[in-house]
Amino acid sequence: MSKSHSGRIALVTGAGRGIGRAIAIKLAELDAKVILVDREDPGETAALIGSAATSVQADVSRDEEWARIAALADATFGRCDIVVNNAGIYPTARIEDLTVETWRRTLAVNLDAHFFSARHLVPLMRRHGWGRFVNISSSSIGTPLPGNSHYMASKMGVIGFVRGLANDVAEFGITVNAVLPTIVQTPGTKDAPPEFAESVWRQQAIKRFSEPNDLVGPIAFLTSEDAHFITGQALPVDGGLYKVG
Amino acid sequence: MSTTELLSRGPVEGRLTGKVALVTGVGSGQGREVALLFAEAGAIVAGCDINPEGLKGTAALAAARDVKLDLAQVDASDEAKVASWVDDVAARHGGVDILYNNGAGAHFVPFGDMTLSQWHDTLRLELDTVFIPSKAVWPYLIARGGGSIVNIASIAGMMGGEVIGSAGAAAHATGKGGVISFTRQLATEGGVHGIRVNAISPGPIVTPASEAVVAASPDFRKLFEGMPLLKRSGRPVDVAYAGLFLASDESAYITGANLTVDGGATAKTGISVLS
Numbered sequence: 001m002s003k004s005h006s007g008r009i010a011l012v013t014g015a016g017r018g019i020g021r022a023i024a025i026k027l028a029e030l031d032a033k034v035i036l037v038d039r040e041d042p043g044e045t046a047a048l049i050g051s052a053a054t055s056v057q058a059d060v061s062r063d064e065e066w067a068r069i070a071a072l073a074d075a076t077f078g079r080c081d082i083v084v085n086n087a088g089i090y091p092t093a094r095i096e097d098l099t100v101e102t103w104r105r106t107l108a109v110n111l112d113a114h115f116f117s118a119r120h121l122v123p124l125m126r127r128h129g130w131g132r133f134v135n136i137s138s139s140s141i142g143t144p145l146p147g148n149s150h151y152m153a154s155k156m157g158v159i160g161f162v163r164g165l166a167n168d169v170a171e172f173g174i175t176v177n178a179v180l181p182t183i184v185q186t187p188g189t190k191d192a193p194p195e196f197a198e199s200v201w202r203q204q205a206i207k208r209f210s211e212p213n214d215l216v217g218p219i220a221f222l223t224s225e226d227a228h229f230i231t232g233q234a235l236p237v238d239g240g241l242y243k244v245g
Numbered sequence: 246m247s248t249t250e251l252l253s254r255g256p257v258e259g260r261l262t263g264k265v266a267l268v269t270g271v272g273s274g275q276g277r278e279v280a281l282l283f284a285e286a287g288a289i290v291a292g293c294d295i296n297p298e299g300l301k302g303t304a305a306l307a308a309a310r311d312v313k314l315d316l317a318q319v320d321a322s323d324e325a326k327v328a329s330w331v332d333d334v335a336a337r338h339g340g341v342d343i344l345y346n347n348g349a350g351a352h353f354v355p356f357g358d359m360t361l362s363q364w365h366d367t368l369r370l371e372l373d374t375v376f377i378p379s380k381a382v383w384p385y386l387i388a389r390g391g392g393s394i395v396n397i398a399s400i401a402g403m404m405g406g407e408v409i410g411s412a413g414a415a416a417h418a419t420g421k422g423g424v425i426s427f428t429r430q431l432a433t434e435g436g437v438h439g440i441r442v443n444a445i446s447p448g449p450i451v452t453p454a455s456e457a458v459v460a461a462s463p464d465f466r467k468l469f470e471g472m473p474l475l476k477r478s479g480r481p482v483d484v485a486y487a488g489l490f491l492a493s494d495e496s497a498y499i500t501g502a503n504l505t506v507d508g509g510a511t512a513k514t515g516i517s518v519l520s
Contacts, residue, residue: 004255166512170474205436205500217495224255229483232512233505240432240501
């Protein structure tokens with residue numbers, strides 16, 4: 001039986017674990033072939049998916065790495081239909097301790113990567129007149145905490161970039177949207193004090209710690225044909241944390 | 246790109262299996278499309294409309310698409326009638342899981358000509374039609390351990406719009422802005438009961454009702470076809486698929502959101518951070 005993502009090639013960054021892994025597994029279940037990109041070897045995720053997965057070890061903050069990723073997608077599949085820019089970092093540092101290096105690294109991974117992905121993959125999408133970008137922002141932009149100025153700048157930047165890119169590529173049948181998760185229970189957040197996560201999810205309408213699987217339905221929807229008429233939008237998937245318009 | 250290609254969508258079978266869904270305003274355009282789609286997705290669908298002729302047309306379409314709809318003539322702004330409709334549906338189908346508040350209406354009049362009675366009547370048509378069915382299903386959703394309410398707002402509730410011809414929209418915009426605020430607050434109050442509440446804000450959508458207006462007026466055509474970034478105007482099916490997503494468990498962690506289905510119209514004109 002044909003599924004919602006049959007015939008699609010979907011690229012997911014940060015696919016080695018956490019949210020990215022859950023997204024890649026879901027898109028593969030929906031019959032997409034998935035390109036797993038991660039700074040570490042995403043072999044564990046690839047093993048969970050099986051033959052529908054292709055792994056690429058790459059640093060998404062570097063433009064030349066994206067040239068390599070795009071060339072691989074083109075050589076292997078001749079196309080790339082879906083890009084989920086999920087990889088992100090969140091080192092905490094108050095302004096007095098925030099180094100130029102941390103600022104630049106956060107902006108590079110969380111935002112530059114989205115630009116590079118579009119630079120190298122829009123041409124592949126244009127060939128078929130169809131494409132989907134889903135870029136991960138953060139619901140924390142509505143509820144900032146100390147020590148996150150660089151992170152806020154990057155995640156607000158994601159929404160700005162999504163809006164702009166949506167305008168540039170609409171005529172090619174490509175949609176671009178942002179998804180805003182709350183704090184999610186992943187290997188990346190496991191070292192945070194439990195009372196910190198709880199202080200966030202207690203503010204939500206849905207009072208439980210978010211899990212990677214909470215993101216997969218919305219991302220499956222936004223990358224499907226069903227969401228054809230939705231572009232340039234920012235969708236919170238945060239249990240109701242974000243409470244303003 | 247051909248229209249046919251753009252309108253093709255993913256499989257829906259089984260996405261609402263076991264759910265009882267109430268949809269208001271199913272006698273035309275968007276509500277009709279949603280009711281049919283939810284039924285195709287496996288839900289038991291009870292639909293109402295104030296207009297009996299519209300209901301007949303919907304029943305005929307349901308027969309043609311080989312799905313069952315449980316239809317009733319109800320004014321969604323009539324508290325007593327809505328309450329007895331909801332009680333009846335819940336009794337016959339064993340509960341309620343989904344409420345899709347689609348039915349609405351407005352007086353489109355330039356502000357200088359708008360009377361207080363037109364203002365009040367528009368707010369009744371835009372807001373009472375959301376409050377009253379939500380209130381009626383609330384105890385049933387709590388009894389079920391949760392559910393999903395989807396409210397149809399509009400980008401008119403998010404941004405100002407040019408007056409086309411004599412179609413001023415101050416009351417309509419106020420009502421739809423109210424729907425978005427109501428959604429956000431009700432989501433916060435519903436969380437403890439497992440009730441999710443979300444809005445959809447469509448841009449201009451071409452329905453059988455609006456098609457003639459659009460065809461006859463170059464200004465309306467410009468609004469419907471010129472606003473979206475994507476090079477076509479919106480169709481009821483575009484909104485219906487967003488509704489299916491928000492009604493289903495696929496969006497189980499989304500509440501208080503306003504999902505804009507406008508082909509990028511708001512991304513083009515620029516509004517608040519989230520839209």
